[in-house]
Structures are given as C-alpha cells and as structure tokens.
Amino acid sequence: MRFGINLRGDLAKLSDAEIATRFEALIADRESMHRALPGFSGNKWVYQRGLGLLFGRGLLHARIFYKFYGLQYFSFRKPSLYDLYLLDCELKDVRDELKRRVARRDTVLVTS
Template identity: 45%
Template sequence: MRLGLNLRGDLAKFSDEDLDYQLEKCLEYREWLASRAGDAANRWLYKLGVAMPFGRGFLHTRICYKVMGRLYGGPLSGSSLGDLYVVDCEIKDIMDELKQRVNAAQRKRFRK
C-alpha cells in the first residue's frame, strides 16, 4: 500500500479505456526520455533511487510532482531528469488507480 494523500481524483473520472490510453502514452514518453543520453551521469543515480530520496512525496498531485521534479532534476524542459521523475510519478498514479479498480471489482464479485 502506498503512503501519502491521493489528490488524483482526475484519474478516477477516466473510463478504463481512457486510463489505458493514458498509461500507454506515458510509457511511450518515459521510454523516449529514458533513452536520452544528455545527462547520463545523473541517470544512474536516478535509477538507484538516490536522486529522488522521497519518492512521490506525501501529496500525490501533478503540481507537487512538478515542483519536486524541478528541485531534484532541474528545469522541466521536456527532456530532463525532472521530466522523467514527473512521468514516473504519473505512471505510478495510473497503476495505483488500476489496482484500486481491480480490487474493487474483486470485492464486488466475492460479495455476490
């Protein structure tokens, strides 16, 4: 179970198909960002988790991710380490929403 306050009500409003599309789009963008070699020296720190010691933080919302990405990874220029952090947080939020929906469907099925 994740720690933090979920302020991502926007994801709950998406249909399953829209959520799937958002996840695919984020994964493609993340793959493109991860392949960039511009700041390769810092990327290994990011992969180890040293560069982002607090993970997603306590508040799970896009604006907090952007602030933390700017603080940790530099300017959000569209191809920076901060952008990679923001996309990773977005992917984790979408995955959390999907897990929540699966768990709710299983609970509903077991009650019948």
C-alpha cells in the same frame, strides 16, 4: 499500493478504456524519453537506482507537488531528468488507479 494522500481525482473520473489508453501512452513516452536522455545527463545513474528522491513522489500525490519536489532534477536541456521524474510520477498515479479499480472489482466479485 501507495503511501500518501491521493489528490488525483481526475484519474478516478476516467473510464476503464481511457485509463488503459493513457497508461499505454505513458509507457511509450517514458521509454522514448529514457532513451533520449544521455547517460551522463545530470544524475541519471542516481535517478535510475531511486537514490535521488528518498520519499519517491512525496506524501501529497498531485502534479503541482511533483513539480515542486522534482526541482532538484531541473535542467534547461530537454528532455531532462526533471521531465522524466514528472512522467514517472504520472505513470505511477495511473498504475495506482488501475490497481485500485482491480481491487475494488475483486471485492465486489467476492461479496457477490
């Protein structure tokens, strides 16, 4: 799972169907955005290998902190690695929420 403080209460309020739909949409957006980025765009190679941000999403998991932490990828060209970073953080948050729900559901089934 994640290491850090989860400040994404908005995801916990979504139903299972809504969060699954959101996850699928984010995956599609990420694939199209990644293809749209040119290979020489900024530090795409460094970003793909995870070497750019040593602490990933950081310790505080919320959109405002992602925007601040991802500024090292900022570019005026759209789409940029900054946009891809924000999308990846959102995708990881939704994935973590799905994992949390599955784990909670499994513990309920085991205790029943």
